[in-house]
Amino acid sequence: MTRKTIGIGIVGCGYMGQVHARSYAATPGCRLVGYVNRTPGKARDLARELGGEAYPDLGAMLADERIDAVSICTDQAVHAEQAVAAAEAGRHVLCEKPLALTLDEMDAIDAAVRRSGVTLMVAHQMRFHPVIEQVRARMSRLGRCFHLSLEWGFRIKGHGGRCWADLRSGGFFMELGVHAADLAQHLMGPIAHVQAATLRLDPKRRTEDCTHCLLQFESNAIGSLLVTANHRAKRQGMLHGRVLGERGRIEFSIYPYGRAFNQGVVILDDGESVFVPDERRTALPRPTKPSRSKTFRGFYDIYEREVAAFLHAVRTGQPPPITLDDGRRAVEVVLAAYDRQGRVAQEPAFAAPRTQHAYRSGPDCHPPLRQGKRRAAT
């Protein structure tokens, strides 16, 4: 186990790249060495703010020996080639979700990571949310769990941008639903079967914007996922979850924009108890300086915890808490919901007739890797 400071490169300096960079800056044991971005201005801005330099492209970053690990925060369409390049250059990788957009891309990443022996962690940061941690800790009290439901309603305006118009995201369920697909498996184990209803409720959008999945887990438990961009209820962005077990149930909610609704309740036959996130957790090193990543108050310090877990895995050589396989399984559920190929068994999804979405017919709905490469500026 080496004690040396880990040199970090940030690949992609958009919103998520900035969150990662600020989280590293707040975490001891690492140093931000450099940044790379398609449009160099954002990389320069981050270098000015947090120290380090802006590289002209990913090749230049990977040629710098001070870089030990990279955070890939670019569009998912270029995750695969960048993760492969980093792994082949012997750099550890923290890759934003979704890991990649196709099975082939994920295979390529897997092969490169195996060959080089680097650590790759997938940034499913919701796993570090204190409510999720506490739900998991309490699930043993329910006995065998047989039912999960997760509902995540966003109220997203507009129909342009990277998610809706140019499809670099791979679709809405790929962009945001992959979190739910990961959480479901984090709580209940691997998913064996998916049936989905995918809808495009705003006809101006080119991807689906509301997906329901019916899940069967390998444990034989059943579940439902709903991720919608057209939520019309009170609090947008709120995740509601429910786990039923033989001896009781847990209801929980996570609200990104505030802490009041981050809580859960365990209901057993003999009573109920409410739990809320403990804000005085001390398991992780205290931030060296205040992080500015807390855009979402209700997410606490999940990004700092995420990078700390990644740094710990890099330093110790132990498997990261979210492995490449975890990232792959989440994407596979999304692909199954989209009625594409995959390991997860599927029954063809349906789209309600009024709201046929691009996935079933549009040849352009899924960006080919080539297109992604052209867009990749790094």
Next chain:
Amino acid sequence: MQRVNIGIVGAGAISRSHMISLSRLPGVGLNVFDPDTPRARALADEFNAVRADSLDALAAGCDMVWVCSPPFAHRAALRAAIRAGRAVFCEKPLAADTADAAAIARAVTRSGTRFYMGHSGRWTEVFMLMHRLVQRGEIGEPMRVWSRRMGYLDPAQSPAWRLDDRLSGGAVVELGVHEIDFIRWIGGDWTRVFARGQDLLQPGYQDTMIAMGELAGGAVAHLELSWSCPRYLFQRGVEGRDGSLLVDDQRITQVELHRPGRKPRVFKTREDWQDPRTQENFSLRNQAKAVLRDYRGGAAYPVRIEDGLAAVRVAAAMRRSAHTGRTATLSTKGAS
């Protein structure tokens, strides 16, 4: 007021609930039959009703047969009522399976029997309010209609027929038709469903189910049912293009209306779902009043045998899908 003599088939829990309401309505005479004679006698005594010795005797001695027996016994009760030429009210589900339900529907249509389908959810004030708000366009076109109903069924406390799929139709028929009918009422006919089930209380009885479906109106339906959940949980909602409606309180006394950029509104019902003192279920009361109004020549009763048949068909399709793992398609044709 025309006096109506009602013959109640079955002397179980739901018969008692109906009799609480019927006995409080003017111009109603009560008769009851149950093969379990002591039970029939006890109920008859409680409500000052006449006990009949057989189904045929009950039908012969009344104007309207009120079927409250377990689902598997509906067909026999209907046969007796039709033979005697009586009007019929039938509790949900229409039957335990589609074959029985279709046979009942055929016989009712052929004989021209006046038939009143009992889906009490249509008469629950809070859901009537919800339906009215949707009809009024408060949330725009419905995109998603959903329901979640969970509770615990103690096998030791429940009659044996309830836990036998062939007799009750299973949880998705017995409990699920309420939710299926509600969703259909709001969003139109179910055209496709997929479902997954669990048998936890005892093998072979699917007490937990998740189902999703497509509605003819273009909306998506989502249903979660369980009899294996501690503490009762009951939620229904509709999401439309412009807003959403939510009922999420155990006393089902209010609808929340949410619209982006506007203050939420809460519509409260005038009364609880039941009278805490008399235990009168107001949905059943409203339903009985509507049946009698129609029977006496007043406003037409809106819930028809096609509604009952459709609900059983959807429930059966869910069971089929849960069994095969494949999507089940429903024809949207009527009762025949």
